[in-house]
Amino acid sequence: MSSRALSTRFLARPEVGALVAAVVIFLFFLIVAPAFRTPQSLFTVLYQASTIGIVAVGVGLLMIGGEFDLSAGVMVTTAGLVASQFCWWFGVNLWIGALLSLAFCLGVGFLNGWLVMRTGIPSFLITLGTFFVLQGANLGVTKLVTGSVTSPDISQIAGWDSLGAVFSSSFRAGDSTIWITVFWWVLFVALAAWILTRTRTGNWVYAVGGAPDSARAVGVPVVRTKIGLFMAVSFLAWFAGMHTLFRFNTLQAGNGVGNEFLYIIAAVVGGTLLTGGFGNAAGVAIGAFIFGMTSLGIVYAGWDPNWFKAFLGVMLLLAVLVNLYVKRVATSRRSSDDL
Amino acid sequence: MNATRTRGVRLLALATVVALGVTACSGGGREKTDESDSGGGNAPGASGYTIAFVTHETPGDAFWDKVKAGAEQAAKDEGVILKYSNDPDAGKQAQLIQSAVDSKVSGIATTLVTPDALAGSVKAATAAKIPVVGLNAGIEQYKQLGALMYFGSDDTVAGESAGERIAAAGAKHPLCVIHQQGSVSLEARCAGVKGKVPGTENIQVNGADDAAVTSTIQAKLAQDKTIDYVITLNSQVALDTIKAQEQASSTAKVATFDLDAQVAQQVQDGKIEFSIDQQPYAQGYLAVSSLYLYLKNGNDIGGGRAVLTGPSFVDKANIATILPFVKNNTR
Amino acid sequence: MTSDPLISLAGVGKTYGAIRALRDISLSVPAGEVTCVLGDNGAGKSTLIKIMSGLHPHTEGEVRVDGKPVALGSPRAALDLGIATVYQDLAVVPLMEVWRNFFLGSELASSSFPLAPLKIKDMKRIADEELRKMGIVVADINQPIGTLSGGQRQCVAIARAVYFGARVLILDEPTAALGVKQSGVVLKYIARARDAGLGVVFITHNPHHAYLVGDHFVILQRGEAVLDKGRSDVTLEELTTRMAGGDELAELSHELGR
Numbered sequence: 001m002s003s004r005a006l007s008t009r010f011l012a013r014p015e016v017g018a019l020v021a022a023v024v025i026f027l028f029f030l031i032v033a034p035a036f037r038t039p040q041s042l043f044t045v046l047y048q049a050s051t052i053g054i055v056a057v058g059v060g061l062l063m064i065g066g067e068f069d070l071s072a073g074v075m076v077t078t079a080g081l082v083a084s085q086f087c088w089w090f091g092v093n094l095w096i097g098a099l100l101s102l103a104f105c106l107g108v109g110f111l112n113g114w115l116v117m118r119t120g121i122p123s124f125l126i127t128l129g130t131f132f133v134l135q136g137a138n139l140g141v142t143k144l145v146t147g148s149v150t151s152p153d154i155s156q157i158a159g160w161d162s163l164g165a166v167f168s169s170s171f172r173a174g175d176s177t178i179w180i181t182v183f184w185w186v187l188f189v190a191l192a193a194w195i196l197t198r199t200r201t202g203n204w205v206y207a208v209g210g211a212p213d214s215a216r217a218v219g220v221p222v223v224r225t226k227i228g229l230f231m232a233v234s235f236l237a238w239f240a241g242m243h244t245l246f247r248f249n250t251l252q253a254g255n256g257v258g259n260e261f262l263y264i265i266a267a268v269v270g271g272t273l274l275t276g277g278f279g280n281a282a283g284v285a286i287g288a289f290i291f292g293m294t295s296l297g298i299v300y301a302g303w304d305p306n307w308f309k310a311f312l313g314v315m316l317l318l319a320v321l322v323n324l325y326v327k328r329v330a331t332s333r334r335s336s337d338d339l
Numbered sequence: 340m341n342a343t344r345t346r347g348v349r350l351l352a353l354a355t356v357v358a359l360g361v362t363a364c365s366g367g368g369r370e371k372t373d374e375s376d377s378g379g380g381n382a383p384g385a386s387g388y389t390i391a392f393v394t395h396e397t398p399g400d401a402f403w404d405k406v407k408a409g410a411e412q413a414a415k416d417e418g419v420i421l422k423y424s425n426d427p428d429a430g431k432q433a434q435l436i437q438s439a440v441d442s443k444v445s446g447i448a449t450t451l452v453t454p455d456a457l458a459g460s461v462k463a464a465t466a467a468k469i470p471v472v473g474l475n476a477g478i479e480q481y482k483q484l485g486a487l488m489y490f491g492s493d494d495t496v497a498g499e500s501a502g503e504r505i506a507a508a509g510a511k512h513p514l515c516v517i518h519q520q521g522s523v524s525l526e527a528r529c530a531g532v533k534g535k536v537p538g539t540e541n542i543q544v545n546g547a548d549d550a551a552v553t554s555t556i557q558a559k560l561a562q563d564k565t566i567d568y569v570i571t572l573n574s575q576v577a578l579d580t581i582k583a584q585e586q587a588s589s590t591a592k593v594a595t596f597d598l599d600a601q602v603a604q605q606v607q608d609g610k611i612e613f614s615i616d617q618q619p620y621a622q623g624y625l626a627v628s629s630l631y632l633y634l635k636n637g638n639d640i641g642g643g644r645a646v647l648t649g650p651s652f653v654d655k656a657n658i659a660t661i662l663p664f665v666k667n668n669t670r
Numbered sequence: 671m672t673s674d675p676l677i678s679l680a681g682v683g684k685t686y687g688a689i690r691a692l693r694d695i696s697l698s699v700p701a702g703e704v705t706c707v708l709g710d711n712g713a714g715k716s717t718l719i720k721i722m723s724g725l726h727p728h729t730e731g732e733v734r735v736d737g738k739p740v741a742l743g744s745p746r747a748a749l750d751l752g753i754a755t756v757y758q759d760l761a762v763v764p765l766m767e768v769w770r771n772f773f774l775g776s777e778l779a780s781s782s783f784p785l786a787p788l789k790i791k792d793m794k795r796i797a798d799e800e801l802r803k804m805g806i807v808v809a810d811i812n813q814p815i816g817t818l819s820g821g822q823r824q825c826v827a828i829a830r831a832v833y834f835g836a837r838v839l840i841l842d843e844p845t846a847a848l849g850v851k852q853s854g855v856v857l858k859y860i861a862r863a864r865d866a867g868l869g870v871v872f873i874t875h876n877p878h879h880a881y882l883v884g885d886h887f888v889i890l891q892r893g894e895a896v897l898d899k900g901r902s903d904v905t906l907e908e909l910t911t912r913m914a915g916g917d918e919l920a921e922l923s924h925e926l927g928r
Binding site: 199 | 744763770773776787788830
């Protein structure tokens with residue numbers, strides 16, 4: 001029945017390249033870094049991966065849908081700043097600030113998507129604009145509200161403990177600390193995977209990324225789907241922002257810049273095609289894990305972390321090459337299929 | 340689809356209303372006091388001088404806020420019109436100085452972080468007989484560039500005095516955390532520490548991401564249990580380090596450069612051993628004041644040498660005095 | 671059955687700003703017939719498709735579906751009226767599996783909630799069955815559709831339109847990029863769709879292909895219909911000549927005469 005070799009089908013899965021890379025890197029650090037071998041280290045790596053991975057899941061979905069969001073990194077900080085300063089200024093419960101911040105982020109996501117769809121300008125440019133606007137507003141508003149560029153201490157405001165429990169609690173298992181973000185990350189990845197493969201929405205995401213005109217021609221609501229994806233990214237950015245806020249309390253208004261590329265890197269390393277239409281949630285998760293593993297593995301090995309970025313760049317290039325190869329294998333026509 | 344969305348919005352609105360109703364006005368927020376103006380000062384421009392103040396500030400760094408606050412206060416006190424501008428890019432900073440020269444300001448205060456790139460514009464200023472003072476960075480080069488005076492701290496000296504202090508406390512293997520890649524002044528501080536404690540090790544972190552800073556330092560403390568001190572170079576990294584140190588159950592002590600309200604609190608609580616303050620407010624204030632005095636009275640401050648605004652140590656012994664100033668955002 | 675044609679155009683025109691792309695087109699598509707629209711590049715064929723498929727609204731004249739005047743606002747609206755369009759390049763999403771492509775835009779789910787689970791097993795089974803019914807056998811329903819040949823992709827797209835209750839099938843140059851053998855396969859499906867009672871609009875610039883299956887022929891030139899005849903009133907030669915430019919060709923032949 002199935003003449004397609006099993007190996008071809010396996011290789012055609014987006015996350016395979018990343019999985020192989022993850023295993024190799026994991027073994028590599030196990031060998032060279034004694035400090036890497038403890039469960040504590042694994043959980044620290046998982047924590048680091050989760051803080052990138054939560055937003056990366058959304059960015060991955062968006063990239064499968066054929067768009068970019070360069071504002072995601074700064075939006076994490078924006079989310080925290082909006083919640084923190086609103087509550088501090090007006091002296092209201094932090095839950096209100098958190099919800100307000102959520103509404104604000106979703107609004108920005110909607111605006112990103114709407115502008116991209118309405119104007120037809122590439123999302124790369126639109127969200128670059130949003131990125132600068134948010135970056136400037138983060139600093140400007142914080143300066144106006146607090147008189148400095150650091151957000152105020154909000155740990156005494158009502159709601160701190162309950163929100164902390166949701167977004168930044170941790171518990172100890174043996175010697176290791178496990179952060180709740182790791183669970184949230186796993187949950188979001190599972191949800192994203194389920195949506196992508198098991199729902200109509202997921203079908204549409206692949207379609208609007210792979211061939212938007214074809215999708216539109218068969219009745220897929222392209223505009224709604226893409227705007228929804230931008231809003232999903234901003235939701236997850238908000239989530240990550242809440243974690244940062246309730247773990248670190250005071251935020252520097254200039255933070256978050258540069259992380260948008262880490263999200264994109266995680267997605268691309270995880271097998272997401274830059275041109276859209278191909279990738280999956282597990283791959284993005286593995287990409288984020290690779291990021292966490294390399295960024296900390298170098299420290300565990302006691303090497304000079306100055307090299308980290310270079311290492312990351314090599315990883316990215318390799319991932320892109322593997323993806324290119326995989327795509328070619330996956331879509332190459334075999335002559336036997338011809339009529 | 341539309342129905343569910345509308346329902347969601349309604350729920351959200353309802354939740355917000357309920358939450359507002361239940362807990363309006365919760366404690367712990369802003370203290371609603373009158374804005375106390377720090378000093379009356381003269382009307383802007385009363386003295387007739389315009390001073391351009393150019394820095395290499397990357398927007399969003401709390402440090403420069405204080406420099407600026409000091410400069411603004413001095414301008415107010417002395418009736419000077421202050422024109423603040425900044426750009427982290429050396430070429431653009433040079434451009435900013437040049438445009439100050441072109442607009443014929445009375446004096447220029449500038450940071451000299453990249454002396455070679457700025458030399459041309461500073462020369463143009465001196466050629467146009469506009470007095471220039473340096474601040475914050477460029478202690479070695481300010482004279483040969485033609486700046487009259489210099490206010491700042493010497494990063495190497497500051498690092499060395501931190502090194503001396505922890506060496507006296509028995510440090511053998513401190514970790515020096517660099518939060519910005521390729522920064523000369525941060526490298527100089529760590530080099531200063533290493534000059535006094537040869538076992539010093541540097542580590543690079545991504546200063547724009549607190550979670551990354553925390554987990555990187557946590558990993559390092561887990562990897563090398565012999566680390567006995569962590570020296571951080573700004574206040575946010577110091578706070579992140581405390582979190583990392585708790586996670587890694589490390590006994591390493593924390594000391595930091597720079598000071599803010601949170602760090603001051605941690606110093607008071609004993610979580611941070613000491614903070615090395617280079618007194619940015621004073622740098623801004625003195626740079627403007629010295630130009631004012633030079634223009635008004637021909638004064639020369641520093642006796643032909645750089646005026647050091649730091650290192651000034653803040654620790655448990657003097658924190659009680661300094662804390663109010665920190666809260667005022669002037670230290 | 672009413673005597674109304676499934677879809678009929680009366681005096682339809684379309685302008686894009688100052689550019690007139692289509693002028694005074696009248697056309698009717700009865701059930702169980704193949705209406706061929708022929709024309710060279712730029713003759714207005716794609717504009718005509720866009721009007722009938724709901725991508726761009728017409729600016730003049732009247733479009734009727736089942737005798738009632740309509741203004742098709744979107745491809746979805748056209749689909750809901752049973753008008754399905756299969757585009758030459760836009761037929762499928764190459765990286766998606768065959769069965770996902772088959773159901774794209776009309777997925778089977780347990781409810782209309784956007785995150786309701788898909789009935790994946792049913793979808794795969796139906797896709798396979800329907801394709802077999804049309805005589806299309808793919809090795810694996812789970813393979814990306816991009817691995818199929820161009821002819822197969824067109825056939826899947828046609829089978830999909832038929833399955834989802836299309837009454838009018840608009841085919842945009844389905845044989846343009848295909849070899850002789852694959853074109854034959856596609857033409858067979860067109861005949862099969864016609865026999866199943868669908869109204870087919872077959873857009874092509876190849877009079878030979880058109881004449882093999884067509885019942886009615888319209889030739890477009892510079893946005894206008896220059897020929898509009900039933901099968902019995904026209905010969906393949908006439909079609910070929912008119913398509914090739916008729917008089918112009920004669921002139922060209924004279925110039926190049928040897």
